[in-house]
Amino acid sequence: MPEPLPQCYLNGEYVALRDARISPLDRGFLFGDSVYEVLPVFGGRMFLFREHFDRLARSLREIRLENPHTHEQWRDILEQLIARNGGGNCYVYVQVSRGMEYGRNHAFPAVVKPTVFAMASPLPVFTDAQRAAGLSAITVEDFRWSRCDIKSTALLANVLMKQQAADAGVNEAIIVRDGHVMEGSSTSVFVIKNGVLATPPNSHSILPGTTRDAALSLATNVMPVEIRSVSIDELRAADEVWISAATRDVLPVTRIDGAPIGTGRPGPAWHRMADAFAQLRQQLASTPAYTP
Known part of the structure; x- marks a missing residue:
């Protein structure tokens, strides 16, 4: 598999993917308490954006986690991510976890600050x-x-x-x-x-x-x-x-x-x-x- 593209998005910032870090107390890491979405990009254009992010919103509702962004905000975040990685053909991976608390408790934390991560990778090639x-x-x-x-x-x-x-x-x-x-x-x-x-x-x-x-x-x-x-x-x-x-x-x-x-x-x-x-x-x- 080819390496992912170099720039990612993490909690409001665009950073080098190799430098991105989250806490080991993040509930996505400890419990898999997170959801994700994947969508392809052709010629720098996202494919079925609305449908993919409707599904992300549904997954978030099902795990009782408020969507951290509107569709328009998600679009803006990913447009910039795609542009920072050169556009063209790729796919975008988005993950939202319930975030972290200081400790490990199965029940939801009282105060939630989701961890939002997105990265881009080359599309697989069907030879x-x-x-x-x-x-x-x-x-x-x-x-x-x-x-x-x-x-x-x-x-x-x-x-x-x-x-x-x-x-x-x-x-x-x-x-x-x-x-x-x-x-x-x-x-x-x-x-x-x-x-x-x-x-x-x-x-x-x-x-x-x-x-x-x-x-x-x-x-x-x-x-x-x-x-x-x-x-x-x-x-x-x-x-x-x-x-x-x-x-x-x-x-x-x-x-x-x-x-x-x-x-x-x-x-x-x-x-x-x-x-x-x-x-x-x-x-x-x-x-x-x-x-x-």
């Missing part, structure tokens, strides 16, 4: 070889907590699942609960069978995906779309399987648990979706200003 062959995945049983809809930084289960995939030499772990597909360890999941696109519905077991929603909006124009439960048998018998994430758009999965999906190559529906996303990125990069 020509990956585009031709697609990605591979394994299925794993779900052992996460029951509020996966909150974009919490408490991601130990997801980290262990992603490492399980890495140990198996594949790109992603697709999470299964009671025989039904939830999502990937860091992605949303789609299946296509007989020209119909299906994806699991939002629930407490699934993180609402902003890139997922963008893909569904694009797909609605060209194919039937169903938001419903997807069984592991449907996943394995699909003509195509896709995963989506803010930093990677929509990518094809061509092998799961060692077996090919469909023809074992990226399918025609994914190629159309990839072209649609490319057009969307080009349109965004050519706009003169942000649209909050």
Whole structure:
């Protein structure tokens, strides 16, 4: 993975990322008492800004932490961060913790001063070889907590699942609960069978995906779309399987648990979706200003 970009934002200041420091008593460090958001930037323009920061606001409400900034303030903070790192294509990571108190108490502190952090990193590159062959995945049983809809930084289960995939030499772990597909360890999941696109519905077991929603909006124009439960048998018998994430758009999965999906190559529906996303990125990069 390439190194992150050099400038970050921390509690009202722009500083060198290597010099940024927080207290070891910060509740994000001690308890994972924090939430985060990730959004891509194309040509210096933030993609789906409103949707990503609506989701951040929702996550903050769910952990009973007041949003430290309005959407407009968040936009201004990130515009400056992107500009200080040279603009172009990248992605921004934002984290808000409940801050620190002098001690370690499970209950919320009486006075809260959130810790607000943001940094930028180069976007991952989907290589020509990956585009031709697609990605591979394994299925794993779900052992996460029951509020996966909150974009919490408490991601130990997801980290262990992603490492399980890495140990198996594949790109992603697709999470299964009671025989039904939830999502990937860091992605949303789609299946296509007989020209119909299906994806699991939002629930407490699934993180609402902003890139997922963008893909569904694009797909609605060209194919039937169903938001419903997807069984592991449907996943394995699909003509195509896709995963989506803010930093990677929509990518094809061509092998799961060692077996090919469909023809074992990226399918025609994914190629159309990839072209649609490319057009969307080009349109965004050519706009003169942000649209909050």
